[in-house]
Amino acid sequence: MATRKRETLSHIDALGQPAMVDISAKQPSVREALAECRVRFPAAIAASLREQGMCTAKGPVIATAIIAGTQAVKQTSALIPFCHPLPIDGCRFEVLWAGDNVLNITCMVRTTHRTGVEMEALTGATVAALTVYDMCKALSHRMVLGPARLLAKAGGKHDFAKEKLR
Numbered sequence: 279m280a281t282r283k284r285e286t287l288s289h290i291d292a293l294g295q296p297a298m299v300d301i302s303a304k305q306p307s308v309r310e311a312l313a314e315c316r317v318r319f320p321a322a323i324a325a326s327l328r329e330q331g332m333c334t335a336k337g338p339v340i341a342t343a344i345i346a347g348t349q350a351v352k353q354t355s356a357l358i359p360f361c362h363p364l365p366i367d368g369c370r371f372e373v374l375w376a377g378d379n380v381l382n383i384t385c386m387v388r389t390t391h392r393t394g395v396e397m398e399a400l401t402g403a404t405v406a407a408l409t410v411y412d413m414c415k416a417l418s419h420r421m422v423l424g425p426a427r428l429l430a431k432a433g434g435k436h437d438f439a440k441e442k443l444r
Contacts, residue, residue: 289360298360304392309433313399315407315426317381323418324379339413343383344371347406351387354401361397364389369398371406383407384429394434400426 291297319327332339348369355363368388376382385402387395404426411421430439 296360298362299393301362301392306390306392307433308388308390309394309431310386310388311394311396311399311431312384312386312429313396313403313427314382314384314429315400315403316376316424317383317407317410318422319379319381319414320418320420321379323414323421324375324381326417327414328375334413335416336413339410340373342413343373343406343409346409347371347383347385347402350405351385351398351402354398357401358397362391362393364391364393364395364398366395366398369402371402373406381410383410394431396428396431399431400428 288299289296327334327339336342348371350357351369352366355361366387366389368386370386372382372384372386374382383403383406385399385406387399387402389395389398404423407423407426411423414421428438428440431437432439
């Protein structure tokens with residue numbers, strides 16, 4: 279009978295305590311990640327936003343969300359305890375309607391470093407979605423955020439591709 283390798287959590291040390299992973303022995307390589315988060319609007323609110331060119335009394339919704347998401351990408355290590363601070367080589371957002379009342383926000387992040395940027399991409403997409411909510415909450419509190427999910431990552435030990443990196 280084959281023995282199965284015991285899965286371990288990388289952020290737990292030998293004593294069972296939380297610990298940041300030591301990446302010093304890894305070689306830098308290009309790392310990319312693509313994540314998305316969706317915002318579902320009530321139909322009447324989505325129609326109104328489309329008519330107004332995605333502007334509210336607070337200003338341009340999409341531009342503000344992209345700025346907030348980019349700031350979040352750069353601050354991920356300050357928000358998530360075991361994330362390493364990373365130099366971000368590139369960060370791109372795409373915000374498109376995915377149907378009549380769902381706004382799809384994707385965030386692509388790239389670095390050349392010893393660890394990946396999945397958390398940065400997820401943080402960027404979700405903070406951009408939260409910003410859309412904030413910009414539109416005067417119109418309705420019935421918006422729904424999510425799912426937030428990783429679509430793809432490349433570089434490091436394991437690539438993952440639910441969707442191709444762009």
